[in-house]
Amino acid sequence: MKTQRKKEDKIRHLLQFARDHIILFGSAKFIAGLVIGFGLGVYFLPILTAQKGLSETELAELTSSAQAQTQLRTGEFVRDLEGSDAFHWGEGTIYVRDDRIWLDGSIAPGPDYRLYLTKGQFTTRDSFLAAKSQALQIAPIKAYKNFSIEVPDGLDITEYDAVIIWCEAFSAFITSASIR
Numbered sequence: 761m762k763t764q765r766k767k768e769d770k771i772r773h774l775l776q777f778a779r780d781h782i783i784l785f786g787s788a789k790f791i792a793g794l795v796i797g798f799g800l801g802v803y804f805l806p807i808l809t810a811q812k813g814l815s816e817t818e819l820a821e822l823t824s825s826a827q828a829q830t831q832l833r834t835g836e837f838v839r840d841l842e843g844s845d846a847f848h849w850g851e852g853t854i855y856v857r858d859d860r861i862w863l864d865g866s867i868a869p870g871p872d873y874r875l876y877l878t879k880g881q882f883t884t885r886d887s888f889l890a891a892k893s894q895a896l897q898i899a900p901i902k903a904y905k906n907f908s909i910e911v912p913d914g915l916d917i918t919e920y921d922a923v924i925i926w927c928e929a930f931s932a933f934i935t936s937a938s939i940r
Contacts, residue, residue, distance in 0.1 A: 802929075806871040813906030819864055822908070823855065832857050835923055835937030837865060843884035843933040850935030854923050861898060861923070862908040872929035873901040875909055877920035878936075885933040888924055896920060 814822065826832045837850035844850070852865010861875060876895040882888040888895070896917070899909045911917060925934040 802871060806869065810869065810904055811902040811907075813903035814862065814908050815906075819862070819906050822860075822862060823864065826855060826857055826860075831918075833939040835939035837863070837867070837925075837935045837937050841883045841935060843882075843887075844935055848927070848932055848934045850925055850937075854937050854939065856917065856923065856939050857911075858917065859911050860908060861911060863906060866905040867901070867907075867925055867934060869904045870927050870930075870932070870934070872927055873934060874926050874928050875899055875901055876924040876926055877917055878922045878924055879920055881922040881936050881938040882924060882933075883936055885931065888926065888933055888936075889931070892926075895924065901925065 833856045835854045835856070837852050837854060839849045839851050841849075848868055848870070850863075850865065850867040852863050855862050855864070856877075867873070875898045876888075876892075877898060878888075878891060878895045880891070882891060896915065898911060898915070898917075901907055901909065921940075922936055922938050924936045926932070927934055
């Protein structure tokens with residue numbers, strides 16, 4: 761009878777231990793799921809809500825009409841910049857005109873991208889942060905392929921010779937190009 765009672769107590773103790781730890785383990789999984797879900801949401805929400813860029817026809821019309829104008833300047837985004845990586849890059853031709861800036865190409869998707877003009881090209885996060893106060897922020901970027909941004913009235917962009925794409929949310933360098 762004593763051995764039976766000991767076995768029952770042992771089983772009861774093991775069941776209580778399992779219940780306590782199952783709740784703890786379940787809570788840990790729930791919290792981990794929330795954290796991972798939030799992180800994925802921060803990354804994927806801007807991608808899911810991104811605007812559609814210029815179509816190939818719109819891009820061709822804009823580029824051909826701009827090439828007749830003398831104030832058109834261009835630059836090239838390349839993937840292998842010192843400050844770029846597998847998650848932060850741009851590639852294609854960037855066109856700069858007094859009233860509009862557009863990209864024939866694509867940039868890595870992400871949240872809260874901004875387009876800046878600078879005096880001199882910066883190719884890393886630290887070099888841009890050191891000069892950010894002198895940079896001219898033009899506008900947020902809402903598309904990741906073939907985007908087009910209107911330059912706000914009254915901005916003189918002729919003294920700037922580089923374009924920077926920067927992620928404000930994470931202070932991350934995306935890409936840059938010298939424009940000529």
